[in-house]
Amino acid sequence: MNNPRHDIVVIGGGVIGMNIAYKLAKSGRDVALIEPDELGMGASYGNAGTIADYATIPLGTPNVLRDLPRLMFDRESPLSIHYSVVPRLLPWLIQFAFQSLPGPSRANAKALGQLLNNANALWRTTAEELGASHLLHQRGCLYLYDSENAFIAAKADEKMRRDNGVALEVISASEVLQLEPGLSTFQGGAHYFPDATSIDDPGALMKTFASRLNDLGMSVIKARANNIVEHGQYSDIHCDDNLIVSARKVVIAAGAHSRALARSVGENVTLDTERGYHLEFDMPKSPVSRPVCSARRGFYASPMNGRLRIAGTVEFGGVDLPASPQRLAMLERGARELLPQLGEVSRAWLGFRPSVPNSVPIIRRSKRSKHIILAFGHGHIGVTLAPVTATMVQALI
Template identity: 40%
Template sequence: MNAREPDSSAQPVAVIGAGVVGMAAALSLQREGRSVTVFDPEPPGEGCSLGNAGIIAPYAVVPVQTPGILWDVPGMLIDPLSPLAVRWAHFLPLVPWLVRFARASRPSRVDAVSKALASLLPRVRDAWKDLAGEAGTAGLLIDGEVLMLFGSEKGWRDAQFSLDLRRRRGVPTEEIPAAEALRLEPALAPVFVRAALIPDLSWCVDPLALTRGLAGRLRALGGEIRAERVRAARPRVEGGAVLETDGGASAWDDVVLAAGAWSRPLAAMLGAPVPLGTERGYHVMLDHGAGLLGRPVNLNDRGFYMTPMAGGLRCAGTVELGGLDAPADPRRADAIERQARRLLPDAGGKLSDWIGFRPSMPDSLPVLGPVPGRRGVWLNFGHGHLGLTLAATCGRITADLVAARDPGIDLAPFSAARF
């Protein structure tokens, strides 16, 4: 699709949040000839979108809350370094989210969630190629496969539910001998017992540059990014909303809320109280010289990926439930680094580490669509582990909705009213 020329009579749209999700929606709207203003006190792409593992993952049809996960909660509390951990000090405020998370882990619900994800995921690579092409950043995306490694037979057995669910959703997964994995990636140490290849994905070698590219193209097409926090949002009877920012109040016929993990209070003000929480994740960047890995590698039992990126090898993942305010636990980044070095003994020095806040709904589905019962107020947040994967697709769907076009997908599973 080609972008239209800027048009002074274009209908204005406000987008709250300049992460990859907000910027993808903003550019999708702007290139259709809308006049888009994005509000964010931070520069584009510097929230959760900065530090992810970079995988655009059409295979990600398995929610976080698999059946039986409740039995893991005591272990999550006892071991603060486990791949999925809960911070004791934050346990009580987390209980309502955890209860919904547990409810969503019933087999029938997991199946329904997986089907809903599968309705979006086949579109994600084409949507990204189109949007990154528009922004001139398609070169940041590499097509390839992910190599999954399993450190123990127990880890392999535990993964069977997910592997089977993927197969049922038509995701090709090829189990390969561990020796074949070592042939594909000779820098790996033989510290795993099983391996599998998942083809047909893309990965991004610089997620921050990807979002900055969207922002640059938005501006080139006449869109605006204002460094202002939206402090309050009031829906209007005639549709749209009034936004109060550091810069004053302004009225909009169409507003898109895409403020990632911080969307909850604004969603409630706009008439959509939703149980949005956060799954904190970490990354460590290691020097990988001329490149130790030829493809992303997932250490399945430790819950993280190692992705070769422009700025080094990014070892990113794990889940820590602990809210938005608690400081980072440096031991978690250290644990990722230790595991990465065990697997890749030739990895170079540590370059940096990072914590990010995934915007996570307890059922692993984003909130996408209108605020029920209101006109001109659109929701696009809560993408959890899949914000990069889904951003271009959900941005396009949002542009369809604002233009009153049928997005060609059943949005009921993503409704804010599902809880």
């Protein structure tokens, strides 16, 4: 059988890859998408459902660097590292420490602010084109600092956000509880992002996207891409079962699985995997009316259709280890502290985020080939930046 050949092949069927493929196909290009699993059902499905255009603070900051030893060894910390991966993770950690210094951290926040500036508007346009506007709602978002000391220390976060164009209100704990009376009483306050948009059902949005790609007649190749070999004007993408797919242009948008593909074309990127968890509580009415993030616990409580999703934390441990019962138990304890009226957990989930040391996603041409484009490393803001990334990749192509 002849190997398929296309003008453009996008590797990765998550929210980034689908947005890129959609934008290119809509403009009339011959596009194929390679994805081994169901489209959009990885981290694109399991996230907190926030279009977080306020997320201009990188993971690495001077405060995080100062607290890193404590965070790594505290069982209740929102950040953890499996000891077995520490040797492999060392290059990432060294770069992360550098990027957490004051100068690099400010530069990374500025870069994130520029990327996020138009994210909300682009998502609204995309959702309207997909016929999915009913899944997006501008309900605002609360970011809680649940002690007086944490609230005072958050002045630095406030300044960094405002410096990078984020509209926010600083409100007291009593004002938070007026907005969200279902929350436990706490000291401190919150940053309130009144313009923030949330997604009622990320899974439903991903299925809508997949259906639209099918309507456009796009070729979706159910395979796992392993490496890329260039020859002349074409690149061969070698997949499982001896399948080879050829393309004039290749976009690597495989999320946490992008590093090996990038290395096969000579790009030695520093990319690792954050393991993200969520718990869901089925209920007819959520105890919160908008996404609420606990800064100390490192998770969001996000109301969704018929359920509340508790999503977040940062765990480094690769893609092969099973879900950690300890991390799920920690997430549940934090959820019950925040919302004591919760019932039984309905389901749990583990997914993988592609993480770079500076928190700024890699969106550029390969330095080794003008035919290869890199679009990965979005960390916690993959859903948020998907239409932005698609616009940038289209311009590069």
